[in-house]
Amino acid sequence: MPNLDKIQAGILRGHGRNHSRCFLLHFDAPPLAVKIWISSHITPKLTNAATQLRDAGAYRNGRRTYNNTAVINFFLTIQGFEHLELEAPDDAAYQRGHNSEATNLELNDTPADWEPPYADDQAPIHAMFMVSDDLEIVLDHHERILRREFEENGIGRILTVEYGNMMRSGGHAIEHFGYADGVNPDSYVDRNGGLTGNWRSVLVADPVKGHGSFMVFRKLEQNVDLFYKELQRLGKNLGGSAMAGAQVVGRFANGMPLTISDNAYGEEFDYGAQNGSPADTGNRCPFHAHIRKANPRTAGSPKIVRRGIPYDYVGRGCNMDRKPNYGVGLLFMCYQHNIANQFEAIQKQLNGPANEHDPLAGQPPSHNEPLDWNSNWGNKGGFQSIIEKVVTVRGGAYFYAPSLEFFESLRIPGMAPGGEVPAAAEGNRYAKRKTGFGRFWLKGKRY
Secondary structure (H helix, E strand, O other), X not given: OOOHHHOEOOOOEOOOOOEEEEEEEEEOOOHHHHHHHHHHHHHHHOOEHHHHHHHHHHHHHHHOOOOOOOEEEEEEOXXXXXXXXXXXXXXXXXHHOOOOHHHHHHHOOOHHHOOOOOOOOOOOOOEEEEEEXXXXXXXXXXXXXXXXXXXXXXXXXXEEEEEEEOEEEOOEEEOOOOOEOOOOOOEOEOOOOOEOOOHHHXXXXXXXXXXXXXXXXXXXXXXXXXXXXXXXXXXXXXXXXXXXXXXXXOEOOOOOEHHHOOOOOOOOOOOXXXXXXXXXXXXXXXXXXHHHHHOOOOOOOOOOEEOOEEEEOOOOOOOOOOOOOOOEEEEEEEEEOOOHHHHHHHHHHHOOOHHHOXXXXXXXXXXXXXXXXXXXXXXXXXXXXXXXXXXXEEEEEEEEEOOHHHHHHXXXXXXXXXXXXXXXXXXXXXXXEEOOOOEEEXXXXXX
16 A cells, blocks of 8 residues: 655645745756755655645644645656656656657647747756745745755756745635636545545556656646636627636636536536436536536546646736736646546547537647537527637646655665765765765766
8 A cells, every 4th residue: 555654745635735836947967966966955855645644634623824834846757767867657648758749749739839948858847846835935945945955056957937826715716717726626545644535546656666646737828818808708698708607617606516506616516417407418518618528527537636726927816807818827737647548638638529629728729610608508509609719838747756765765875864975876986075065076077
């Protein structure tokens, strides 16, 4: 059975922090120097699932805050494994990489829309350092340390930083379109530390020992202004913009699923027969609605563990009256056992067939056929129209979240806690480690 002490936090259960920073890293130093840096500066800071569970228990038992209980994660891309000259986990999609031409074809992505560094092949993303806390000053502290230990010491470069901040309305998490988000977040561990549900769909055997998970990261920009203009246009034929939005998303803004309009706020439903009513064959919730496409709730349909957080680079905050057309969106993250069979399979669901393309998929439709909309709730069809693209993929990466055993295996025999290693390590190639600022010296050169 998986050991929670050796699994990174946030995979089996959401961490619940209000702020996250994602540092996308490129390694410049040789493999040995990077391994020593990871072992001495990253491994001791990592948060495991057991610690996360204890923090959650303290929160429930009266602390009611996650201040200064940072959750720290570290992920590697296939290019990161190659740089470190280590055996990579066996997943075909992960090994081909998010930015490969083959993946672009699989996902119908448009690399021309990507921001640097996601489209930069000259300095590929090797890793992500992610820190999450309820206090931004805690994240500031970790950022200063990372810049000193990683960049100033010549280990590598921080290619970019993505800043995630939770949004709330009426006590519930929302995203920039104003709709309830994460209504019933996936959890595969109970309060006592027992694994629940189909946890095997999340974890994978680590190449070293223990269990890790594949993490897909996508930056999705939301055009809020265009979204609401489209709802107003569609609403003229659908009974108002609120109903138009529900047919786009699959639920009303307050979280009410469109397929059962008498349900106030919940997620425990499917599209089969309910309360004596016949199954929803698209007459209540259209087949193209986002949550129906992403999670059809049928036996055998692919599932992922979503762990996203909104981003805001224009200072919108939770001001729903302000409707930016750029600079806001979602830092989409999800965990799974197999990228091709889970995330990529869902993306293909979102993109077809012709009259059921998900308008929130972030991908251009591979066809120009209009979608079928319900003019009257309960009666299928009645109106056809395209909807403009309101979500754009600005970049992404396929990561692997290694086990804690993996990080422990990077430790050089005889290495002191501060990172000093014996001169004989690596065939005497490693001469010394300059203390003070932790600069690495190898073959007489500083890295």
